[in-house]
Amino acid sequence: MKIPAKKLLLMFSCVFSISLFAQAEVDDPVSLVIKTTSSIFTKLDQNNEKYASDPAALQALVRTDLIPLLDVHYLARLTLGRAGRGIEKEKVDAFAEIMINLLVIRYSKGLLQFRGNEQVMVLPQRGELNEKLTRVRTRVKLPRGGEARIDYAFHKTADGWKAFDVIVEGISYVATYRNQIMPDVQANGIDSVIARLREGELELVH
Amino acid sequence: MRNRLPIIIAVLLSLLLSACAGTQNRHTDPENDPWEGFNRKVYAFNDELDKVVRPVALGYDKIMPDPFQRGVGNFFRNLDAPVTFINQILQGKAAQSADTFGRFLINSTIGLLGFFDVASRLGIPFYNEDLGQTLAKWGYADSRYLMLPFFGPSTLRDSIGLYTDSYYHPVGIYTREQGQWWPVVARGIDQRARFLDQDAELEQAYDPYVLLRDVWLQNRLYQIYDGDPPLADYDLYLEEDLPEPDSDRGE
Numbered sequence: 001m002k003i004p005a006k007k008l009l010l011m012f013s014c015v016f017s018i019s020l021f022a023q024a025e026v027d028d029p030v031s032l033v034i035k036t037t038s039s040i041f042t043k044l045d046q047n048n049e050k051y052a053s054d055p056a057a058l059q060a061l062v063r064t065d066l067i068p069l070l071d072v073h074y075l076a077r078l079t080l081g082r083a084g085r086g087i088e089k090e091k092v093d094a095f096a097e098i099m100i101n102l103l104v105i106r107y108s109k110g111l112l113q114f115r116g117n118e119q120v121m122v123l124p125q126r127g128e129l130n131e132k133l134t135r136v137r138t139r140v141k142l143p144r145g146g147e148a149r150i151d152y153a154f155h156k157t158a159d160g161w162k163a164f165d166v167i168v169e170g171i172s173y174v175a176t177y178r179n180q181i182m183p184d185v186q187a188n189g190i191d192s193v194i195a196r197l198r199e200g201e202l203e204l205v206h
Numbered sequence: 207m208r209n210r211l212p213i214i215i216a217v218l219l220s221l222l223l224s225a226c227a228g229t230q231n232r233h234t235d236p237e238n239d240p241w242e243g244f245n246r247k248v249y250a251f252n253d254e255l256d257k258v259v260r261p262v263a264l265g266y267d268k269i270m271p272d273p274f275q276r277g278v279g280n281f282f283r284n285l286d287a288p289v290t291f292i293n294q295i296l297q298g299k300a301a302q303s304a305d306t307f308g309r310f311l312i313n314s315t316i317g318l319l320g321f322f323d324v325a326s327r328l329g330i331p332f333y334n335e336d337l338g339q340t341l342a343k344w345g346y347a348d349s350r351y352l353m354l355p356f357f358g359p360s361t362l363r364d365s366i367g368l369y370t371d372s373y374y375h376p377v378g379i380y381t382r383e384q385g386q387w388w389p390v391v392a393r394g395i396d397q398r399a400r401f402l403d404q405d406a407e408l409e410q411a412y413d414p415y416v417l418l419r420d421v422w423l424q425n426r427l428y429q430i431y432d433g434d435p436p437l438a439d440y441d442l443y444l445e446e447d448l449p450e451p452d453s454d455r456g457e
Contacts, residue, residue: 078443135437146332149433153440170428170435176420178443180412183234200410 029136029154029161030125032069037120040065044111051112058108063100066107071155071162072096078164079178083185091190098197131156136163234416238351238423245353249415252358256398260405263398275399277321282393284313284320285376286334292374293335297343305330334429338367342430351419356394359422 043061044051051058076096077084084092123137136152153165165174184193233242267275287310294303309325309332317324326332341363342349349363360368372378377389411417427435 078440081443082445133437133440146326149428151437153437165438165440167437169425170431170433171421171424172438174440174443175424175438176417179234179416179420183416184412 027160028125028129029134029152029163030122032154032161033136033138033152034122036065036069037122040111055108058111059104062104062107062111067100067104069163070100070103071157071164072100072103074155074157074162074164075099075174078174079181080185080190081178081182083182083190087190091194094194095190095197098194102197134161234413235351235419238348239419240350241352245351245419246415248353248355249418251355252353255356259394259398260402263395263402266395267399267402275396278392278396279400280313280317280323281320282377282396283323283332284310284317287313289337289371289375290333290335293337293340293371294333296337296340297335299333299335302331302333306333336364336367337371338364338426339430341367351423359418361423361426364426 040061043065051061073093073096076092076099079099080087080092080095084095119141121139121141123139126135126137132155134154136154138150138152140148140150142148149169151167152163153167154161154163156162165172167173181193232246233240235242239245270278287306291303291306291310294300294306309330312325312328312330313320313323316322338361346363349361352360352362352365354360354365357368372381377393380389381387408414408417424435
């Protein structure tokens with residue numbers, strides 16, 4: 001009956017420790033997660049003060065290192081659901097772009113909270129790789145003690161493996177966001193939603 | 207106080223049920239939340255209640271030093287151990303129940319009535335089980351969402367579990383025997399203080415009621431599956447349509 005007080009943010013924790021298992025492909029989902037977290041947190045540790053004092057710089061880091069790993073267009077389609085079917089591609093792309101911006105802002109805020117001696121453990125691949133849906137499991141040690149489980153849903157695209165959902169303690173970003181966005185789009189139209197998200201976006205930056 | 211409680215609950219329920227007739231007939235999730243109309247009323251009630259509770263929790267969070275707050279959290283979490291232990295036995299988790307027993311013993315004694323979580327420092331794993339989870343494992347897998355006054359989100363199954371568990375939960379036992387509600391209230395403040403960070407998120411949502419329901423139900427599934435719930439059927443997300451908004455199906 002209890003909801004742990006874990007945020008609904010996408011969290012990549014800092015310096016990771018992991019028991020590496022030899023992977024056949026270097027760009028399989030598990031390796032990608034390991035590489036990305038390692039890269040981000042190495043840079044964070046090296047330029048600690050710069051990123052703490054300059055949110056824009058941190059967001060730029062997130063944009064270059066994290067976003068390429070996401071299949072944002074698919075994420076947008078999942079979030080819009082059937083409400084997205086009648087909508088022109090440009091608008092879905094515009095919506096996807098806003099999602100990227102929101103994700104970048106949230107990641108950055110989340111990252112700031114997890115610097116330090118926390119650890120992320122990326123668990124080895126369980127079972128066969130499934131190109132439609134492969135799950136990468138990670139465990140993150142929290143600053144106040146205890147552990148959070150964060151899973152990523154990957155699928156294989158023409159550009160390689162991409163993540164399209166993050167599940168924090170069982171709570172799926174896509175599932176939750178979807179139930180907010182879909183009714184809003186159905187009731188108010190995609191233009192209204194995009195406009196309001198953009199406004200909200202500007203607030204979130206500060 | 208003990209005698210007035212049933213009357214208070216009866217009045218409350220009658221108010222909620224009467225308010226149900228007529229107004230909004232939203233069905234955002236008929237499968238998991240057929241009682242949405244009722245649940246939304248209770249949610250609104252809890253929201254009003256929160257206007258009183260939140261400032262108290264805020265005050266507690268701001269005034270009390272962090273170590274003290276952690277101690278309080280540890281204290282209440284330790285009191286959950288008996289319920290967890292019993293339900294682990296019911297689920298056939300003998301080895302894990304031994305961990306829970308050990309945790310309770312160590313934290314209650316060396317950890318000074320549970321204020322210090324010595325067991326975690328010693329590396330004994332923490333588990334969380336209750337009768338709702340046990341019932342789910344025994345086959346009562348799907349249960350409709352039920353918003354409880356004061357207690358917040360639940361399901362029909364989990365409410366039954368919560369009520370039954372209260373008979374062997376130290377706080378429940380104390381409340382019944384002494385007729386004193388302050389441990390429940392204290393625990394409520396502790397819990398509320400934990401979620402202060404999420405307040406903004408909920409307020410900014412398009413539909414806070416749905417957001418809370420989604421988050422709670424998904425996390426509950428996570429608890430039932432002991433941290434390894436199945437993934438969603440993403441194909442369904444592309445195909446699925448929402449039920450018609452504002453359909454008049456009647457309560």
